[in-house]
Amino acid sequence: MTDTLSRAATYTDRNGAAHPLPDREADARVRADDRGHVFHSWSAQAVIDPLPIAAGDGSTFWDYQGNAFLDFSSQLVNLNLGHQHPDLVDAIQRQAGRLATIQPSMANDVRGELARRIAEVAPDGMDRVFFTNGGADANENAVRMARLVTGRRKVLSMYRSYHGNTSTAIALTGDPRRWPNEPADGSVAKFFGPYPYRSAFHSATPEEETQRALEHLEQTIVLEGASTIAAIVIETIVGTNGVLVPPPGYLAGVRDLCDRFGIVYIADEVMVGFGRVGEWFAFQAFDVVPDLITFAKGVNSGYVPLGGVVISDRIAAHFDTMAFPGGLTYSGHPLACAAGVATFEVFERDGILARVRDLGARVVEPRLRELAVRHPSVGDVRGMGLFWAIELVRDRESREPLVPFNASGADAAPVAAVAAACKRDGVWPFTHFNRVHVAPPLVISEDELLRGLDVIDRALSHADEHTR
Structure with a gap:
């Protein structure tokens, strides 16, 4: 893969021209076109604010402000070989x-x-x-x-x-x-x-x-x-x-x-x-x-x-x-x-299948098990390979979910706070109801994987505040 530091500094537009980041003018233009003309799936159109994305490489993507995000959701759990794989x-x-x-x-x-x-x-x-x-x-x-x-x-x-x-x-x-x-x-x-x-x-x-x-x-x-x-x-x-x-x-x-x-x-x-x-x-x-x-x-x-x-x-x-x-x-x-x-x-x-089994068993599972012991908001962790869920609860004994089934708005705020903390720390998470999912690209480096898990670890403190 290309050097992510060099890719973070610029993005290439649809005409092949390179532009430095941040590019607030491009950000404003993309937002205006999106809000004016794009009808988004699964959304109330007037209450969403999609983030304009300028570039991606490997396990990372950037917005037009120059912010880098480690893609811990593989977009919609589909980007198995990461962004812009050269092959x-x-x-x-x-x-x-x-x-x-x-x-x-x-x-x-x-x-x-x-x-x-x-x-x-x-x-x-x-x-x-x-x-x-x-x-x-x-x-x-x-x-x-x-x-x-x-x-x-x-x-x-x-x-x-x-x-x-x-x-x-x-x-x-x-x-x-x-x-x-x-x-x-x-x-x-x-x-x-x-x-x-x-x-x-x-x-x-x-x-x-x-x-x-x-x-x-x-x-x-x-x-x-x-x-x-x-x-x-x-x-x-x-x-x-x-x-x-x-x-x-x-x-x-x-x-x-x-x-x-x-x-x-x-x-x-x-x-x-x-x-x-x-x-x-x-x-x-x-x-x-x-x-x-x-x-x-x-x-x-x-x-x-x-x-x-x-x-x-x-x-x-x-x-x-x-x-x-x-x-x-x-x-x-x-x-x-x-x-x-x-x-x-x-x-x-590149031996992707063996790599996924190794990272899942040697890195992800032990770290999530350890994380579950320390965070009272973690009720269960489960998964295989590079596909895991952290289920969040208010009470481990009763297993009451951190947020109700199909929660939205204020009811979903505790998990939204966890997601927001991850994003502030440069990791784009996958959350659904009372869970945080771990589903990074299969080409993620071990260092990136550990960094993402560290960010989730810190973000779970926001969930811990709601436990009893």
Whole structure:
């Protein structure tokens, strides 16, 4: 990567000209254009003030005032190889100079190579890839495949989940972003997934949580009508809604239930796939094989929008003589796929998977465990690789959350204070409800990782003020 100190001093505009930072004139211009014309997602437009960003490099990005932020959220947990990775940028530039785009009905070299590379790291018997533009439409199309293959309509998903913003994907979603979008797809039913720290089943051990969560899922299948259920969709590790790592045996139990009742098991790997927890796909850490895998984000770090579905041979064969009724103009876009191929090359050359496992086990986990002992506001820490959650509470004994579920405004102030303290100290955090998530780029240096954890450590003093 380039020298971050030199990148901090300047940024390059869209015409290739270099400008020194700070650049308050550019800051004002970007703010005016944004506030005047950009309609932002998930936001009340009049009450937001998006921060204009001038440049990024590696694990750091800068605003136009010259402030540097260590990106501890990988933007939206997608920037696995960091900002402006030279291999990805070069791959996009070379592809743009040779063939910028081609329709998906034609064969393309980088599209085919990326599909082959994905199939090579997927389980045996999963040799086909359907490309989409992102994670939401990956989940939409996976569900469509499951419904067509089984001839059933209903789909089950967890309450604590996020699967995307399109029609079926938002219906699958369990978090409050679903509420104002209802009714959406009415053939989706919810169930409780395992969450040992806040067990819906009053479990005392991870093993008990697995047993009771699976009994609950089986009962849900029976009561919803097994013969009506096409698929079960599960984030392998629940992402935004808690970094919930499945307890031992849970995913294997889901696989068994799907086999017994003829249900398609869809693994949503949009957030945790491509190295986030030190595996190509997170389910590979749990000795289980789904029928369909959805992906996006880390496949090319979001440099150009890309997602997809990895399809088992059994399901793919269903469409050998029957047309699949779905498609996208930009499916497998060459610029996106070129960045995806480069991602594989970087992962293999730089040993990214082993690096993530090492940093997670040797640096992040011990530090978070130590931090949990010292801060009375920390109720639980959990995660794998470079994907962790710090769950904040007012009282460790009662486990009362530091802020209420779906809190906003004054109710959310204690966690907002933690986030603000991190930003003042040069770290951009990922917070959600009563949690701080640790999800930096996979290329972060060990020194940067330790610095970010130090900043979070100091910021938690603001949460400690609200404990009893």
